[in-house]
Amino acid sequence: MSTADLGHVSVVDTATADGFEETPTENVGEPQTMLPSVPAFPGPFTPGRPARAPSMPNGLLSGEFEADTVLDGGQVLGGVVRAASVRGTSHRWDNEPRQDAMLVGRVEVEWGEAAVLVVADGVGNAAHSDRGSAIGVKAAMDSARHLIQEWADPGTVDVDQFARRVMDVASEAIASEAHERQVSPAEFATTLCLAVLVRGETGTVRAWVCGVGDSGHRTLRRGAFDVLDGTEEIQDTLTAALPSTSVPTVTSVDLLPGDCLVLATDGVLNLLLDQERSARFASQLSVSPDMGLAHYLWVIDASVRSFDDDRTAVCFWAGSAR
Template identity: 35%
Template structure:
């Protein structure tokens, strides 16, 4: 869901050349600590676009949601030995064009104490869909609500490693969430006197559920569309769910609420010390490029003995790679070794 560069790419290249020194971390006076400056980049040259917003949508444009959507979301949590860091960042192309962030994320807990799970969700609005930013935002939240209603059944299916049962629960939850959202969007379109089309809200969705009881080692990923889940093990990133087993990385044309064949449910088992990375294709695409510099950079940043602070995680998540200028949403999960 990357954007093509605009006709002003030459001007952006001049900006990048002039600003390249700013990527170095600048030391401030001792009383103010250290300023990180412009986010780091991989490759010889930084991307053409500047790494910060140049404009933003206006209320007068007629899309109130886009006008007030922040360029960056930052979140985190700690439950026992499990720590979460999450960031959703407007892509360089959106910053340059002054358009809103189409990605969304949700970090929350679901279920009663005896069946509690962390719910981590990311969604990537389809670039050509005019209201995909609304679709991604509302889909993560509405799906979380429906999965909360089914938390005890999910927990039981996880413990039994019943992938078929998990797939049925996920499909029902996404169907119910989608139908409710479709009704709301149809009503809004009616009041604004414009036609309603499902594809105008198109978005992908990935939901990772992690039991907070660390004796339960199974996790489950519910997926529609591109993006996905990776695992950092021994300094290298690996797809947590191999594509040949369930096709998660091959479903690039699938999107909610209309263009998908099924919700895929994938079981995985982790051990303390491994890092899970859930992301939209703004980060999973550069993570899997042939040149390993980007992957190595984030493996070094997130594979150390310490979990990064929220501000450090955001700065690291903004690491730039030329030609990858889409929105980027990433949620990482660390679990301490006993």
């Protein structure tokens, strides 16, 4: 690294070995002392053409809204959890609240422990869907915790019944809020997807994923996402949502050490439909367990042209805990 003293400004050569540019440092007054150079922020993650709008909040919101961004994470079941829910470029530009929501939590039980991951996506044209998603994830988490604590053995659980009960409770909570506010429940419409993780056989983690609507999951294995079928000729814009629909789909996934389960709203799932872009996300998300929360947020808050929806993704890397 080389420097040149230009009067009161010390300029640091920006060519560095690690790819990060370094910031010029400015010293005012005497005596001049050289501040240590620090890496500059690398700018947004751009796995393709970047959005033209900067993904920054405009006016500060007034009223009772969820925060622009929520980050969480921890270790459970021998694996690592990273979770982020980020307001999309469109909502930031238009001073509208984040309509996605998420919660992650650990449940201690006699037979060990379980993890519960929940994501939800308030339907865009429903007036109070930001509240709907927030109420939905809270109610679903509470209900799942309660039901899991009643399980004598996770190997004998009726998962379909569990999923229906959780979705019913979330629906009832949303409908109750709508009733209290004297607003149609449809104005609180939200998708919801919940995963319960327990220890499986021979070092695996068993994940049950249940959901209503187009939030869902993908699996990252050996550095690549699972392959999906082709997309439709024309994309139409309907989705099932709570509280009008509460019949969930239920699937199970056995995670091997090193596998990553990604539970996400469509703001993330749609990004992963493109194979090239999916590979770039896979490359970033394959670095656990060394991925800090700030790095994880940087990946999820990527700048991608035309994909300006809220983004929520909860990742669980099996067998990655230190």
